[in-house]
Amino acid sequence: MYEIVTKRELAANIYLIEVAAEDVAKKAKPGQFVILRLNEKGERVPLTIAGLDLENGTVAVAFHAVGRSTKKLAKMKEGDSIHDLVGPLGNPTEIAKFGRILCVAGGVWCAPLRFIVQALRDKGNEIVIVAAGRTKDTLVFEKELKELSDEFYVATDDGSKGHKGLDFLKDLLKTQKFDHAMAMGQVVLLQTVTEITRAHNLKTMVTLASIMVDGMGMCGACRVTVAGETKFACMDGPEFDGHQVDFEELIRRQRVYLPEERMASMLYEKLGGMKRG
Amino acid sequence: MDREKRKHETPMAKQDVLERIHNFYEVALGYTEEQAMREAQRCLQCPNPHCVEGCPVEIDIPAFIKEIKEGNFLAASVKLKEKNSLPAICGRVCPQENQCQVLCVLGKMGDPVAIGRLERFAADYERMKGVTVPPKQESSVTGRVAVVGSGPAGLTAAADLVKLGYEVVMFEALHAAGGVLMYGIPEFRMPKKVVQAEVDYIRKLGVEVKTNYMIGRIYTIDELFESGFDAVFVGSGAGLPRFMRVPGENLGGVYSANEFLIRVNLMKAYLFPEYDTPIRLGKKVAVIGGGNVAMDSARSALRLGAEEVLIVYRRSKEELPARHEEVENAEAEGIKFMFLTNPVRFLGDESGWVKGIECIKMRLGEPDDSGRRRPLPIEGSEFIMDVDTVVIAIGQTPNPIIQRTTKGLETTRWGTIVAKDETGQTTKKGVYAGGDVVSGAATVISAMGAGKRAARSIHEYIMSKKGA
Numbered sequence A: 001m002y003e004i005v006t007k008r009e010l011a012a013n014i015y016l017i018e019v020a021a022e023d024v025a026k027k028a029k030p031g032q033f034v035i036l037r038l039n040e041k042g043e044r045v046p047l048t049i050a051g052l053d054l055e056n057g058t059v060a061v062a063f064h065a066v067g068r069s070t071k072k073l074a075k076m077k078e079g080d081s082i083h084d085l086v087g088p089l090g091n092p093t094e095i096a097k098f099g100r101i102l103c104v105a106g107g108v109w110c111a112p113l114r115f116i117v118q119a120l121r122d123k124g125n126e127i128v129i130v131a132a133g134r135t136k137d138t139l140v141f142e143k144e145l146k147e148l149s150d151e152f153y154v155a156t157d158d159g160s161k162g163h164k165g166l167d168f169l170k171d172l173l174k175t176q177k178f179d180h181a182m183a184m185g186q187v188v189l190l191q192t193v194t195e196i197t198r199a200h201n202l203k204t205m206v207t208l209a210s211i212m213v214d215g216m217g218m219c220g221a222c223r224v225t226v227a228g229e230t231k232f233a234c235m236d237g238p239e240f241d242g243h244q245v246d247f248e249e250l251i252r253r254q255r256v257y258l259p260e261e262r263m264a265s266m267l268y269e270k271l272g273g274m275k276r277g
Numbered sequence B: 001m002d003r004e005k006r007k008h009e010t011p012m013a014k015q016d017v018l019e020r021i022h023n024f025y026e027v028a029l030g031y032t033e034e035q036a037m038r039e040a041q042r043c044l045q046c047p048n049p050h051c052v053e054g055c056p057v058e059i060d061i062p063a064f065i066k067e068i069k070e071g072n073f074l075a076a077s078v079k080l081k082e083k084n085s086l087p088a089i090c091g092r093v094c095p096q097e098n099q100c101q102v103l104c105v106l107g108k109m110g111d112p113v114a115i116g117r118l119e120r121f122a123a124d125y126e127r128m129k130g131v132t133v134p135p136k137q138e139s140s141v142t143g144r145v146a147v148v149g150s151g152p153a154g155l156t157a158a159a160d161l162v163k164l165g166y167e168v169v170m171f172e173a174l175h176a177a178g179g180v181l182m183y184g185i186p187e188f189r190m191p192k193k194v195v196q197a198e199v200d201y202i203r204k205l206g207v208e209v210k211t212n213y214m215i216g217r218i219y220t221i222d223e224l225f226e227s228g229f230d231a232v233f234v235g236s237g238a239g240l241p242r243f244m245r246v247p248g249e250n251l252g253g254v255y256s257a258n259e260f261l262i263r264v265n266l267m268k269a270y271l272f273p274e275y276d277t278p279i280r281l282g283k284k285v286a287v288i289g290g291g292n293v294a295m296d297s298a299r300s301a302l303r304l305g306a307e308e309v310l311i312v313y314r315r316s317k318e319e320l321p322a323r324h325e326e327v328e329n330a331e332a333e334g335i336k337f338m339f340l341t342n343p344v345r346f347l348g349d350e351s352g353w354v355k356g357i358e359c360i361k362m363r364l365g366e367p368d369d370s371g372r373r374r375p376l377p378i379e380g381s382e383f384i385m386d387v388d389t390v391v392i393a394i395g396q397t398p399n400p401i402i403q404r405t406t407k408g409l410e411t412t413r414w415g416t417i418v419a420k421d422e423t424g425q426t427t428k429k430g431v432y433a434g435g436d437v438v439s440g441a442a443t444v445i446s447a448m449g450a451g452k453r454a455a456r457s458i459h460e461y462i463m464s465k466k467g468a
Ligand SMILES: Cc1cc2nc3c(=O)[nH]c(=O)nc-3n(C[C@H](O)[C@H](O)[C@H](O)COP(=O)(O)OP(=O)(O)OC[C@H]3O[C@@H](n4cnc5c(N)ncnc54)[C@H](O)[C@@H]3O)c2cc1C
Pocket: A033, A045, A046, A047, A048, A049, A061, A062, A063, A064, A065, A066, A067, A068, A069, A070, A071, A108, A109, A112, A208, A209, A210, A211, A212, A238, A254, A258, A261, A262, A264, A265
């Protein structure tokens, strides 16, 4: 059992929790993820590590309550326990001296980005951050990211704050030279960013959140096509060179469980929510 | 083995076909006390029993059968557990027909004693009555051993080492211990409560079981030594699914058998939405492959409500590697077989879901390395078959993470760890390995045998290291 030590609402339906998992905290690195199973009947939910507290032996993750499992997690309180937590999984982000780095993250993904950027900064990189969101209400950690960056931009799909959409990146890339880029978030965001950076031959690492079951290379649910080859996101990734990823296939594969997810979420809201918790 | 010859064997009741295809309860129901005693009567109590030579964990077969014959069922179980810590499991899934039973003297007539069924009976009897754990023996040995993986190989090594007096910590990456027995073999063949009871027994013997620890990610093998372990046993299994590498394989609705079986067994998708993990299945399911994994996938698909389930196998019926009994069960349940057929690509609909397979007919040529006749495609024989779910069950290769993260551990080009058969010793000092990670996908009992032999040599290694 893994206790939720702290819980904080970062934005509407976006939460940051710190979970007691001392052994994991000691070994985890930025860019890796954990898998949670809330209770004995729960599914395995992958979440990216958003911070570590070595003194208290906790691992932080931020999540957007979008479906049955994450909504259930959002209902849990400080002091409640999560049945299983395994990690660290996946390969860490490459933390090296690149030079000037463009980092784009959407919504909840700003939280793990913050953890990665801290490490990249310590290596002496210059950091340009774009915090993106559907609306201004889905932005998290703006202040913190701004402090960590040399330049900071906000972009929203509806234009409620900062730039409207990511098109401004095209101009940014014309006026500035970057040595490395990374993007985390919804697949459309990854796709948009990589299309823009492709024109400048700017290598862009993207974090692929494909559907996962075990997260340890045993099921192949997470398979993605990268440079024409089948890769397992959990073992070979989750970060890949965005210019090599077959995004169309990834989008199709992510939709596979949509009907079941909707049903589960609806059932949960209608009847399960109170009873099962 | 030929059914007709086995006229003296006591039959074992099964759940009725028409019922069992709608549930996940166990198919084989086991012997009653009378049936077990009757079957035990048949054993000749050979003074020089050949059956024992066929058992990789060296069970004293005539001795345990004698106890059943005399009605001492608990004593029979105790006798079994002297050598085998997982009798309820072996009695169910051991390929007895190629192990102990093939060497039984009565087996020469094609009608051996049903050793596996008797083993299952004794173990189940004890579980019903409440399992007794032998008191911890006084032991002068000291030392700590890490066991990586909690499948049959790891469980056996751990049990034997803890009985010798070592402190044993078993690390399992998944949230449940038991390996393939938990995540692969379906409930209707290997009830999960039976597996958990055997894992519990190992725990009660004193093994510390740490689930949610993926070695290679959280600790490397070298870090295990640094933290004070004297030796490491690696039993991480063969869980990496093989794909066919043909077009369309990443379409929705194309599963690896592992994904399919993990969703169904470990995550209990058959109880969705009570359990949170879904499985999406169409009406017509094709399973590619011919081993136990293919049979289990097909029979699971049927129970999940598929209207038609086909097994597509590139060789002929004679070459099917699955246990004979399981093929019979599958046939009885209405699974159809397409032999000498191989997929060349998968076709998808506009939403990216699989809607068909293009197959090619095969013929059998000369025998290959495995001694089986090599299947060859018949040119121009391609045809298209409509299906809406595909499960690929063409084999697994070893989980690679430990091999990738351990310096000095030699591997083969198939990704298996190089280890001596008799001792399990690898090319790295203090590291032993056994089971599927060494042999490639094999059987429960061979993994257990390897765990047993490795435990013995780990004991010798630590004793000599400590100068005893
Ligand atoms: C390696 C990896 C790392 C991940 N890290 C994070 C993380 O740090 N924070 C986080 O919030 N999520 C993260 N995810 C996604 C997260 O695992 C899923 O959001 C979660 O499993 C959803 O489970 P559910 O039962 O609540 O929703 P489901 O019922 O499974 O999904 C509900 C709906 O939400 C959609 N959806 C799924 N993921 C997201 C998402 N991230 N944002 C918006 N919509 C989504 C689904 O397509 C579906 O329509 C990660 C996924 C992977 C594979």
